[in-house]
């Protein structure tokens with residue numbers, strides 16, 4: 001039986017970052033992954049393929065809708081759906097091969113197979129050819145991620161009732177698609193297919209899109225996506241979906257309790273994801289789960305068994321790749337005797353619609369609920385010179401700051417390049433910089449980042465120069 005200092009189960013952004021950091025710190029490390037490729041949900045069926053297709057469809061949408069205004073005549077454009085997906089597959093391959101290279105470079109052992117606990121230090125790994133390895137670890141990190149969740153009355157059959165995973169391997173562009181859930185996956189998937197000409201309906205239970213983010217973001221995005229032709233139904237309760245062979249039918253109660261039905265080529269279920277622990281053999285350990293099935297940890301991300309840690313989607317919280325990565329570094333550096341920290345309240349959320357959405361810190365709704373006073377600095381991109389030059393004037397920056405000390409409380413952006421702009425706000429929050437100090441540094445002109453400067457200026461109590 002091979003013994004390792006560090007055993008990691010699952011090779012997503014949590015697992016592969018933990019493996020590399022462990023090897024960098026001199027630990028004999030093994031990474032176990034049940035699929036043939038490394039990278040987990042994010043690299044194979046999540047962050048990377050969706051962003052690849054979002055970029056492709058954005059180019060197409062720009063060409064069809066905006067090129068002529070720029071004076072560029074590109075007539076008779078069409079989409080080769082197969083090529084669009086082939087390019088996406090190549091991008092995924094580049095990333096998974098990159099991970100293979102990084103594992104070799106860092107001398108991380110990789111085993112492809114399904115790991116399950118035999119006891120607190122021993123794992124059985126069953127490989128594709130049914131061969132079995134027994135391995136032992138001084139420290140074990142569970143990074144097994146999550147899988148799509150569903151709701152009562154909705155069975156995901158992966159044929160007509162699908163998730164984002166199946167949507168990423170369709171052979172043909174659907175003519176119509178109903179998406180249950182107006183969260184992050186819902187709006188990203190709606191954007192992809194709407195830009196290609198698929199008729200999209202989003203059915204959301206809450207009264208806002210992106211209900212967990214500052215409500216002004218969801219309200220603004222809803223207007224923009226509606227103008228783009230996406231049908232958005234809020235406060236509707238889906239109770240049944242049926243596979244009708246060539247189509248699927250979704251039944252829901254509308255705001256006044258009337259039963260409604262919509263038929264479409266596919267129904268895509270995007271109502272959240274659940275922690276994935278199936279087949280891990282946790283019953284052979286003292287590791288505990290919470291009511292949602294997430295692995296319970298203490299604030300050191302240690303399970304009830306001191307040498308077994310858990311990170312990423314499988315412990316719940318924000319299900320984000322960069323949150324999993326932070327937790328990976330946190331656990332490995334702690335094992336190494338260092339004193340790392342994670343600031344969960346400073347982890348940004350990003351949504352790759354167009355315009356993009358990004359957010360960090362408290363929302364206005366959260367501040368109201370806590371009874372915390374705040375000032376608001378809001379600046380529209382329609383008043384930003386760079387945005388006007390590029391014809392990307394939709395959206396705004398909204399800064400929430402402490403009215404007495406000026407400390408940043410939250411920054412929320414709907415606009416072109418929002419997901420990159422938000423990094424500056426993260427620095428502001430992390431170093432407790434005031435809105436005034438954020439406003440008094442120089443921003444290159446003309447840039448979208450000047451929208452951040454203006455919003456910080458207003459939040460600090462001074463008038464904007466540009467509105």
Ligand code: FAD
Nearest residue numbers: 010012014034040041042046047115145312313319320321
């Ligand atoms: P995962 O990436 O889920 O990796 C877990 C791995 O463990 C999997 O490869 C699985 O096969 C393996 N595994 C499970 N059980 C076993 C076992 N018993 N033995 C061996 N291996 C096992 N997040 C962002 O931050 N930005 C985005 O743009 C973004 N886009 C997304 C788009 C979509 C469509 C989806 C679905 C998710 C997206 N996410 C995004 C979320 C992100 O993918 C996850 O938060 C992230 O992958 C979690 O990382 P993880 O390491 O915890 O788990």
Ligand code: NAI
Nearest residue numbers: 181182183184185186204205206238270271272319350351
């Ligand atoms: P989500 O939690 O973002 O959204 C789910 C939505 O479904 C919610 O708005 C909820 O109100 C709605 N819903 C729940 N039950 C419903 C019902 N019965 N009828 C109608 N609507 C219902 O989850 P989502 O979009 O599935 O994404 C899963 C995870 O993946 C998220 O945690 C997200 O962080 C991550 N992700 C991140 C991305 C990014 O960072 N850009 C992109 C895609 C996913």
